[in-house]
Amino acid sequence: MYNIKSISHHDWRTHVETKDFYNNLPKQPYCSAGKDADGNLYAMIDTKANAIKQPLIQANPPHEKHYIVIDLDDTDALHKTLKESEVPPPHLIICNPKNGHAHLVYKLAMPVFTWGNVSQHAIRYLAKVEKGLRYALGGDAGYSGNLMKNPASKEWRTYSVTTAPKEGYTLNFLEQELIQLINFTAVHNSVKTARPLNDMGFARNCNLFDRTRVIAYGLGGGSQRELFKKILPIAQELNNTFDEPLFFNEVTYIARSIAKYCSRKNFTESHKRFSDKQSRIASYRWGDNTEKKQQAQIWASEGVSFKVISERLGINPRTLTRWGIEKNKK
The missing domain is CATH 3.90.920 (DNA primase, PRIM domain)
Known part of the structure; x- marks a missing residue:
């Protein structure tokens, strides 16, 4: 007691x-x-x-x-x-x-x-x-x-x-x-x-960091300030997918942390080696998806939803995001 x-x-x-x-x-x-x-x-x-x-x-x-x-x-x-x-x-x-x-x-x-x-x-x-x-x-x-x-x-x-x-x-x-x-x-x-958007407590910090950094690594090099300006909107958008988003100042610190890491002089080269290695592994495991990516981008440009595209290609909708497919912004 x-x-x-x-x-x-x-x-x-x-x-x-x-x-x-x-x-x-x-x-x-x-x-x-x-x-x-x-x-x-x-x-x-x-x-x-x-x-x-x-x-x-x-x-x-x-x-x-x-x-x-x-x-x-x-x-x-x-x-x-x-x-x-x-x-x-x-x-x-x-x-x-x-x-x-x-x-x-x-x-x-x-x-x-x-x-x-x-x-x-x-x-x-x-x-x-x-x-x-x-x-x-x-x-x-x-x-x-x-x-x-x-x-x-x-x-x-x-x-x-x-x-x-x-x-x-x-x-x-x-x-x-x-x-x-x-x-x-x-x-x-x-x-x-559990679904990521249902993460609560400090787990959201981990989740947001992981989801943001994967996208940020593809932005290339640059100064910490330049990268921070690019990364912050990405982190904000992902944060809004949580049922209970983090406060803005917490999102800012996560974005700054990722920008600091990505601005290191040796980051671009080391990340390229890592990305090339991951691409070789993915290609070996899943085959060449070049044609699927091209077709997905065509449909996305025509305004077809990610859900429909993923069903047509027999893939997970998240794969389209990982491929960098851009939605029609009209």
């Missing part, structure tokens, strides 16, 4: 957990007053000082991740978290007094960076642990993680958990704890069969 203490919205500045939360916020986080009468949620960008007054707030900066947030849509979320769960305790529990639903906030001992000289391995590891926590706690798979209940808001009841490590959790510790509770491999691999 966890030990908890209540944090009033009047004195959140006197508690270490909520002070750290405020210090780790983006300089200009997204925030929201909540849903309107029609059920629509509108987010705006504001200063930290103003955003902390709103019921909903963006927890993590776009370039670094300090917190994992799990959404529990359960009328008895607090009780189940405290007494029934064998999962490591969260640092903060933020409850809705009207329905009992709660956000569980896990602080990371070291933030996971998504910009600069970083590896995508770290963000993939973070996404893996997040999926495991969500599954083990029975969290809402539809929660995007864009906005969370603000622990300093009077709209909610906020509790800190004294048994959670003050320094935060390492991803390795959380993974090892989860391995004892769930079939971690099965949970992680099951996501691979």
Whole structure:
């Protein structure tokens, strides 16, 4: 059983957990007053000082991740978290007094960076642990993680958990704890069969990075600034295919990261060698598709939909995108 203490919205500045939360916020986080009468949620960008007054707030900066947030849509979320769960305790529990639903906030001992000289391995590891926590706690798979209940808001009841490590959790510790509770491999691999646009949480960052970079690699060389201008619209378009898109500033950081990599002096040559190798492998496996590509482009220019073209050629619609077939823009 966890030990908890209540944090009033009047004195959140006197508690270490909520002070750290405020210090780790983006300089200009997204925030929201909540849903309107029609059920629509509108987010705006504001200063930290103003955003902390709103019921909903963006927890993590776009370039670094300090917190994992799990959404529990359960009328008895607090009780189940405290007494029934064998999962490591969260640092903060933020409850809705009207329905009992709660956000569980896990602080990371070291933030996971998504910009600069970083590896995508770290963000993939973070996404893996997040999926495991969500599954083990029975969290809402539809929660995007864009906005969370603000622990300093009077709209909610906020509790800190004294048994959670003050320094935060390492991803390795959380993974090892989860391995004892769930079939971690099965949970992680099951996501691979889900539709990309239904990815949630940090998995969207991985998905958007992978889908964007494949297209960006075909843009050729150029300066980082030139490539960024080309890559950002691509990333934005792909981001809009998610059921819950990432915030624009997160998309920007992903586009900058890819542009930085693609602008390296040796990228064009190394990518050409890689592309040639992949083409040889594809040709050996699937044969020469030159005639199919030409026919597909003719039909596309005539306004035939990708769905119809793929049915005529007996291929997956995604193959047309991979071939670089352009739609009729009339």
